Amino acid sequence: MKDYIKLGGILFIIAAVASGILAFVNNVTSPIISENQLLNEQSARNEVLPDAVKFEEVDSEIVYYIGFDKEDNVVGYTFVAEGSGYSGVLHTMVGVDTEFKINRIKVILQSETPGLGANSENPEFTDQFNGRIKDELAVDKDGGEIVSITGATITSRAITESLSSMMKVVALDLETSHNDTFVENEEVK
Amino acid sequence: MSSFKELTKGLVKENPVFVMALGLCPTLATSTSIVNAVGMGLAATFVLLCSNILISMIKDLVPSKVRIPCYIVLIASFTTIVDMLMEAFVPAVHKSLGVFIPLIVVNCIILGRAEAFASKNNVWNSALDGIGMGLGFTLALVVIAFFRELLGTGQLLGFQIAPLSYQPVLVAILAPGAFLTLGLIMSIISIMKKKSQSGQEIRG
Amino acid sequence: MNIFALSVSAILVNNFILSRIMGLCPYIGVSKKLDSAFGMGMAVIFVMTLASTITWIIQHYLLVPFNIGYLQTIAFILTIASLVQFVEMVIQKMAPALYKSLGVYLPLITTNCAVLGVSIININDGLSFIESVLNGFLGGVGFTLVLIIMAGLRERLEKADIPEHMQGMPIAFILAGSMALAFLGFSGLKI
Numbered sequence: 001m002k003d004y005i006k007l008g009g010i011l012f013i014i015a016a017v018a019s020g021i022l023a024f025v026n027n028v029t030s031p032i033i034s035e036n037q038l039l040n041e042q043s044a045r046n047e048v049l050p051d052a053v054k055f056e057e058v059d060s061e062i063v064y065y066i067g068f069d070k071e072d073n074v075v076g077y078t079f080v081a082e083g084s085g086y087s088g089v090l091h092t093m094v095g096v097d098t099e100f101k102i103n104r105i106k107v108i109l110q111s112e113t114p115g116l117g118a119n120s121e122n123p124e125f126t127d128q129f130n131g132r133i134k135d136e137l138a139v140d141k142d143g144g145e146i147v148s149i150t151g152a153t154i155t156s157r158a159i160t161e162s163l164s165s166m167m168k169v170v171a172l173d174l175e176t177s178h179n180d181t182f183v184e185n186e187e188v189k
Numbered sequence: 190m191s192s193f194k195e196l197t198k199g200l201v202k203e204n205p206v207f208v209m210a211l212g213l214c215p216t217l218a219t220s221t222s223i224v225n226a227v228g229m230g231l232a233a234t235f236v237l238l239c240s241n242i243l244i245s246m247i248k249d250l251v252p253s254k255v256r257i258p259c260y261i262v263l264i265a266s267f268t269t270i271v272d273m274l275m276e277a278f279v280p281a282v283h284k285s286l287g288v289f290i291p292l293i294v295v296n297c298i299i300l301g302r303a304e305a306f307a308s309k310n311n312v313w314n315s316a317l318d319g320i321g322m323g324l325g326f327t328l329a330l331v332v333i334a335f336f337r338e339l340l341g342t343g344q345l346l347g348f349q350i351a352p353l354s355y356q357p358v359l360v361a362i363l364a365p366g367a368f369l370t371l372g373l374i375m376s377i378i379s380i381m382k383k384k385s386q387s388g389q390e391i392r393g
Numbered sequence: 394m395n396i397f398a399l400s401v402s403a404i405l406v407n408n409f410i411l412s413r414i415m416g417l418c419p420y421i422g423v424s425k426k427l428d429s430a431f432g433m434g435m436a437v438i439f440v441m442t443l444a445s446t447i448t449w450i451i452q453h454y455l456l457v458p459f460n461i462g463y464l465q466t467i468a469f470i471l472t473i474a475s476l477v478q479f480v481e482m483v484i485q486k487m488a489p490a491l492y493k494s495l496g497v498y499l500p501l502i503t504t505n506c507a508v509l510g511v512s513i514i515n516i517n518d519g520l521s522f523i524e525s526v527l528n529g530f531l532g533g534v535g536f537t538l539v540l541i542i543m544a545g546l547r548e549r550l551e552k553a554d555i556p557e558h559m560q561g562m563p564i565a566f567i568l569a570g571s572m573a574l575a576f577l578g579f580s581g582l583k584i
Contacts, residue, residue: 007255014251014259015471018266019464025270026463029277036280086580087407088518111287113580114221115342115359210421210562214506218414261474261503265467273463288513291466295504297418364414365573372566379558 040108041080041093048095048104051075060177064170067095074098079170083162085112086154090120094163100171105129105163110155117155125149125156129163134171137164195314199321205298206329207378212298215289216330217367223346226334228282230327232275232290234320236267237299241307241319248308260303261294268294298326336370337361399524403531406580409507410539411573416507420540421565423498430544432491433498434537438530440480441508444473445529448512449522469512470503477503507536542572 045055045065052067052075064079076097083090091109096102107121119125128146129137138144139157148156205211212233219229240263251259272290275283283290293299302322307315338344341361343351351357360366409415416437423433448469456462481499485492492499502508511532515525546568555564 007252010251011255011258015262018262022266022269022463025273029273032277114362213417214415258474261470262467265470269463269466288510291513292506292510294466294470295506295509297504300504364412365570365577367414368566368570368573372563372570375566376558376563379563
């Protein structure tokens with residue numbers, strides 16, 4: 001019995017020291033990681049809605065941003081549509097104008113097959129979405145106009161459907177809750 | 190064994206991938222491009238070096254019965270450190286390598302060297318062994334990635350090498366390409382070995 | 394949650410060995426004889442299922458609430474090491490012949506990328522508890538399937554006339570590559 005306690009004790013000490021060191025490294029690196037993430041999201045927002053010079057976060061049931069120009073006029077909205085692709089989650093940043101027509105999209109997170117689903121990041125695929133409204137979003141295989149990537153139907157469909165449903169959710173939220181739920185979180189370009 | 194030999198044995202003669210067939214999963218999965226190969230190779234080398242050194246330092250303090258779990262905790266810690274550092278400082282490579290970064294902890298090479306070498310040798314030699322094996326691993330990854338990236342995308346390091354009319358063999362950067370490339374390279378090595386052996390016999 | 398769709402995905406489309414490239418060491422090492430391949434497969438199914446279960450619980454009830462997500466690798470691998478130790482003892486008692494034939498490859502299940510891999514994938518893909526357990530089980534089934542097919546092929550290969558420089562490892566990998574190519578055909582499967 002004493003043997004086991006001694007063995008367990010040594011393992012425990014090593015694990016405890018290891019955890020301590022990891023906690024330290026975590027404290028050092030996690031602010032850098034969050035900072036990177038914020039910067040990436042910000043630059044994606046600017047890419048999909050270039051006319052906006054500042055963004056205000058709306059934090060209701062879902063998170064989205066309202067884009068304003070220099071004179072504080074609303075130029076559009078940005079949000080992230082999430083879907084499940086072939087080999088993991090898909091995150092697409094969407095910028096829409098005031099009439100809820102897509103300005104531009106950017107796939108910001110994907111782990112699809114290189115050469116197939118991963119090509120969803122290319123403008124050949126994403127440019128198709130420019131100018132569309134939420135009812136014009138379906139892939140060709142489902143009777144719509146979006147041309148799927150060859151050999152990546154699942155990825156194409158997942159992105160398209162995630163855009164369609166997220167646009168509907170954001171539009172609904174704007175109509176119902178409107179100005180009541182703003183969170184003061186201005187970002188200057 | 191001289192220090193130089195300790196360092197270089199892992200590069201060719203005892204190459205962990207081509208000779209000892211260790212660490213196959215990350216080799217086949219991350220050799221899709223030279224950048225990924227170097228990223229994974231260096232990350233694994235870092236973990237291997239640190240774990241070899243530390244395990245060699247504490248080898249007399251850890252009772253034999255509980256040594257494997259202890260080694261695993263140490264290797265897992267260094268793996269986590271490398272994971273966090275890569276996510277903070279090279280996020281693009283971190284994203285490409287994905288789940289294979291935490292999987293460095295189950296890379297047979299690392300636990301294998303800990304058990305076979307670091308637990309029985311001094312710190313200096315263990316460090317050299319770690320560097321040598323790690324670089325050998327990296328070398329193997331880069332060799333495989335060279336062929337897969339070139340054939341599969343027509344590019345090397347992101348630069349277009351093949352003429353634009355080249356239709357890339359997509360399968361090369363997918364799973365089947367990994368297996369086939371490794372199999373072919375191993376058969377070439379087998380031929381080279383036979384030639385050097387018969388050469389030695391003739392020379393007597 | 395469609396069980397059939399999950400099965401097709403975990404066993405065929407995203408097969409751990411031929412598609413995700415995880416679990417290769419036992420694949421190359423144990424797949425020479427049909428019996429040991431089958432035995433190894435059963436052990437792996439058991440470990441993958443249990444590992445998926447326990448690691449999911451650890452992630453959601455320990456690591457996340459206490460904000461120690463960075464301890465995931467250590468916690469998961471220690472869990473798996475203990476599980477394998479446990480399975481080893483059980484097999485030694487209940488099936489000593491199998492224990493002998495698996496030899497050193499049984500404790501090596503700890504370093505099987507597929508076991509740790511499925512645990513992490515369950516978390517990264519945001520699967521629910523039931524989905525994770527199923528993914529572990531079905532992933533193991535897919536692993537066993539490929540192992541058995543490979544063993545059957547390699548037993549046949551013993552009698553074939555293989556060029557000298559291809560014998561052993563090279564032909565095993567070429568065989569695996571051909572199988573992976575075949576499995577690639579599942580990738581467009583729509584349920």
